[in-house]
Amino acid sequence: MTDRSFLEAPAVEVAPRLLGAVIRHESDDGVVAIRLTELEAYLGDGTDPGSHAFRGMTKRNATMFGEPGHLYAYFTYDMHTCGNIVCSPSGTASGALMRGGEVVEGHELARARRSTSKNQHDLARGPARLAVALGIRLADNGSDLFAPPFSLELPHAPFDYLSGPRTGVSGEGGTEKYPWRFWLPDEPSVSPYRRHPKA
């Protein structure tokens, strides 16, 4: 069961089922595992203007068109790395952006990487923070999340979740058209909603 099979659906269907999943990354420094509490879905078939893949495959987003279950890591504002879980069969771009989570293993290492965070819930509240805490680097783009140094443990049963407009995406105007942000209720590690500053 491979857990990988259900990732072949569009991200809009996959993202809510990834809530509560635990992603683990082992590096030279040690192991950090994070339970995902917040994700956003991005499609690439031309219907999603907020997606990097909206205008077709480019050098940067090629990973999103690849095998499901792999990691699409990208750089934004030059200071932050974010991680997506690639969905949909190879050839179709679709991904679930990991926006927030709770550190369940390797707290000390996560804290060391995120020295500015003040409390446990800030360690992975926000996409770039989560990537830093987990140890994702741009070089990890394309890595298989079901093979070392990564692993991905899916929840045994679906969780109850909430959904709403995506955060920080430009070019959507009314983001209500794309209520593809999913999060678990009552989780302090879910980032607060923020519109895009220029939207």
Place this chain on the structure above:
DNA sequence: TTAAGGATTGACT
């Protein structure tokens, strides 16, 4: 070749 913008965060008023 050149110019414009960004799936954000952290610091400061």
Place this chain on the structure above:
DNA sequence: GTCAATCCTTAAT
């Protein structure tokens, strides 16, 4: 609440 940091990717000459 507002604003700067900072360089890579994409789109347009």
